[in-house]
Structure formats: C-alpha cells, structure tokens
Amino acid sequence: MTVVLFTLGGTIAMAGSVGGGVVARLAGADLIAAVPGLADLGHPLDVRDAPPVPSANLTYRQILGLVDAASAAVNGGAVGVVATQGTDTLEETAYLADLVWPHPEPLVFTGAMRNPTLAGADGPANLLAAARVATAPAARGLGALVAFHDEVHAARWVRKTHSTSTAAFVSPNAGPLGHVVEGEVRVLTRPQRPPPVTGVDPDRLDAARVALHTVTLDEDADQLAGLFPGRDGLVVAGFGVGHVPSALAPVLGELAERVPVVLTSRTGAGSVLRRTYGAVGSEADLRRRGLVNGGLLDPYKAKVLLRLLLGAGADRAEIAAAFARHG
Template identity: 70%
Template sequence: MTSPMLPDERIALFTLGGTIAMAGHTDAGVRRLTGADLVAAVPALGDLRLEVHDTRAVPSPDLTFAQVLDLVEEASRAVEAGATGVVVTQGTDTLEETAFLVDLVWPHEAPFVLTGAMRNPTLAGPDGPANLLAAVRTAAAPTARGLGTLVVLNDEIHAARSVRKTHSTSTASFASPNSGPIGHVIEGYVRILVRPSRREPLPVPPQAALAAARVVLHTVTLDDHAPYLAEVPRMHQGLVVAGFGVGHVPSALAPALGDLAQRIPVVLASRAGSGSVLRQTYGAVGSETDLQRRGLINGGLLDPYKSRVLLRLLLALGADRTAVADAFALHG
C-alpha cells in the first residue's frame, strides 16, 4: 500500500485554468486562481515537493492540439530534470480528449495525471481541492509509475484510453464505461487495482504537419442523408463516423462513405457511449461488415472523440491508410 505522503517525491504541477481555477467574475472578466492559490487551498500538499508552473489560463474548449503537445514537452523537461510525476489542472470539457492525446505520446515511466473540478471555488462544496490532492498523491505513488496518462477525479483513477465525461454537472461525472476505474484513492492511499497494458508512444509531429492535418467528425442520426460529406476531402484529410450501435449507418449513406474511404481514411466508431464497433455480425447495407468492405476502418472500443484524436495525430505523422488501420487495430 502506498503511503499518502511521500516527501521525497518531486511533482511538477502545471495549471491550464478551467473550473478548478475560477474564482468569480469581475468587471475585467473571470478571476482565475494561480497554481500557488490552488496549492494553498490544500494544506496537506505542504508535505510534498511541488514545482508549480502557471502555463496558460485557457478555457478547455479553447485548447488546441499544439498547446497540449507543447505542454507535453514542458512536462518532459520537468521529468528529465528530476520530477517523479506530473499533474495538470484543466477544464473538464475536453479533459478526456487531452488526456488521450497526451497518453499517445507520453514516453516516460513517470505518471502524467490530469484533474479538474465540476464545482468552482465560489460554490458550496467545491471539489477542486480534493481532486488536486488525489491527483498529486497518485502522481507521487510508485505504483502509478508505468501507467502512462491518468485522469483522477472523485478519488477515482482512470486510464486515459477509457475515461469519458458522462454528466454535465455531477462531481462523479468521469467514468470509464468499458472497464471502470483502474484504481482509487482511499483514506489518502493510492490503490491500483488493474494495470492496463501500454502501447509504444507515438512521436510528436511537427506543428506545421499538425496544423495541416484536419479531421472532421460526423455523428449519424435518424434519417440522415448528410449531403455535405461529399465535400469533406476538400478541407479535411480524415473523417470519423460515429455510427449507430455497433457501427451502423442508414443504407443511403453507405455508398457515399465508401467513396470517401477511397480518397481519405474514414474511421467507423460508435456513438453509443460504450461498447465496441463489431466486425462481422451484421451484413445488411450500412452494417459494420458492409462498411468495412467499402474501406472504412474499424475504431474498435475507441469512442468517436478519441478516434478523432488518434486519426489526426497519425495523419500529422504522415501515416497512410494501411498504417492508420494498423494503429486503430492496436489502440482500438
């Protein structure tokens, strides 16, 4: 069992703004707490060596791939300089996506832990201080080493690959529908219950290549015709289709998606929220079998949002369709 406080550990804390740092509104705009403010609200953090970096105050809907990958480089330098773990605070709106992006490229044994809050410090019962404490304890825990990128909120520890924001306001919003949390923080002790396998990290692409790699997400709906899909290759290099259930679309869409799959990589994910796209159970036009036959790439267990993250990163690295399909077979 890991001790709740490990004073010999050195944790690098990076702050990105978000609800956890919102301290009310002024005439000049939103007042945001600094990293020092966040740490001061959690007296128990005084027992650990924290290096606080206020990187940028960005609402999480405004975060970009480039900013997240820049943060990965900053965190890598901190680890190379002796930090044994990394904690990042950010808004929860895009946390599941940034966590997965980081996990795809994070090369270190040191844990990279993301956290945030659902209630800001001006509300009754703000959850930010408890989440920050749990995240730092997780980053300091020897048992968390080698687990890659983790998301810690509500005393639950989630693998970046599986975690999703499942509720707009609940403090128990974050869950891993397909697997559950891999651990918990109990009475200050970090308990890792499951150790998921890690994949080899991908390289960080050049910023120019990342900017040029654009991926659009289309969520299929009832009686969906989506005539605009024919125009997707003009401005995008990839497409993720969030299909019904196990990976189905209206039969009228199947030929158009097949045509697109001959021009750009098209990944088939499920809009259901949990569960996998199937491969060979249904055979009607618009089924998963039919769409794969037309060239769509099976996204497996990756949800549409994480599928888009992976596809864009792969395209920025110059992956062709075969390499994209191989990567989704590995990560999905």
C-alpha cells in the same frame, strides 16, 4: 524529488466574476494554498502557471507543448507531473497526452466541476488526489491518467458523462484503474499500454483537418457527400455496433477512397463490431468499403488518434494498424 504542477485554467481556478459569470483568476499558488494535506505528500510541488484559458480554447499544439514541458520536468528529476485544466475537453487532452507520453512517471490530469465560489468545491480534493497519484509507485507505467472523485482513470478510456456532477468522469468500458483510499493510491488493474506515437510534426499536425460526423435517423446522403471538402480524414459515429443508413454506405465508401474514414459507435460504450451483420450499411459492409474499424475508441478519442497519426505522416496501412492497436 518534486511533483511539477502545470496550471492551465478552468473551473478549478475560477474566482470572482465578469458580467455575472466566474472567470479564471487563481494561480497555482492559490490552488495549493487551498489544499490541506499537500504538506504531508513527502514531495514538494513545483508550480508552473500557464496563461489560463477555457479548455474549449486549448489546441493540440498547446497540449503537445505541455507534454514537452512535463517530459523535461521528468528528465530533470520530477517524480511525477500534475496538470489542471477545464473539464470540457479533459477527456481529449489527456488522451492526446497519453498517445505521446514516453515515461513511466505518471502524468496526471485533473480539474473541478464546482468552482471555488460554491459550497462543496471539488478542486482541492481532486488536486490532492492527483498529486498523490503522481507520487505513487503503483501508478508508474500507466501513462497519462485522470484523477477525479478519488478515482484513477486511464486517459484511454475515461469519458465526461455528466455536465455538472462531481462524479462526471467515468470509464464505461473498463472502470477506474484504481482509487485513492485514506490517502493511499490503490491500483487494481494494469491494462497493457500501446507504445507511444512518434514522429509527429507540429506544423503537419496543425494543417491536418479531421471531421467528425454523428449519424442520425433518416439522413440526407446527398448532404453528407458535400459536408467534408478539403478534409484529410473523417470519423463516423455510427449507430450501435457501427451501422449507418444504407443510403450513406456508398457515400462513405467513396470518401474512404480519398481519405481515411474511421468507424466508431455513438453509444458511448462498447466496441464497433467487424463481421456480425451483413446488410448494406452494416459494420461488415462498411469495412469492405474501406472504413477503418475504431474498436472500443469513442468518436472523440478516435478523432484525436487519427489527427495525431496524420501529423506523423502515417499512411493508410499504418493508420489501420494503429487503430487495431489502440482500439
């Protein structure tokens, strides 16, 4: 049984330079040639290169296409799938894939923080760890995963928290699910995984427009009211446990009457609350005004889930129920 490797570009595949900066030039064959230990994996790698693109240019449709190709590979007998890409959007693409991944076989995302022209490039080690996770019986049933720095993270919880560190990927709310120790994948915890989102129409998904607004000190409520014309949904990254300035509360309530508005926290960890604070602009007040509670989901993942649900034609009640399950 094979491990299928999809390569999408990113720092892990960069070499050479144009105008003084490195660019993506390495194909999958080049990547695996630089990884000692792959021959001892026990499963051959089937490498499938996609045109390399910066991860900032990836689209929902491309990632859903990757999931379809990975699903076909699993249906064809692959024991697991690895995808390499740039790290800039990896926390979002992995979560998007996780939301629709229907198989027990692992779908493992990885990349690199140091490109191959630098001393201490981390791409080979991350690729080897990802391949080991993809073949590990212990990783079955965990959905889409991120293997980085010899840690195994659930796509649902992982965050990129540093711009350059090789330990950039962490899961602030849950910690890693496991580790790769002396070549062995050790899964320490198995969180319950919600069922995948189904019925996503690619054209409807492309047409769905979801905005993300981060609340800041002393905001202009009138300006906020005019920021989101033509949007189908909004994610609000509020203060702390889900608070906004009192002047913004009625504006967000009016928006919530027209489109789904999801309340999250801008802090990077912890849950939005539901009923602890009662002042105007508090989480309880915003909930009464119709905002959907994002729970433990960070703003970026909440935006992924909301847009996917809109692409599936979900109504308000279905969106609220989905966030209760996933958040």
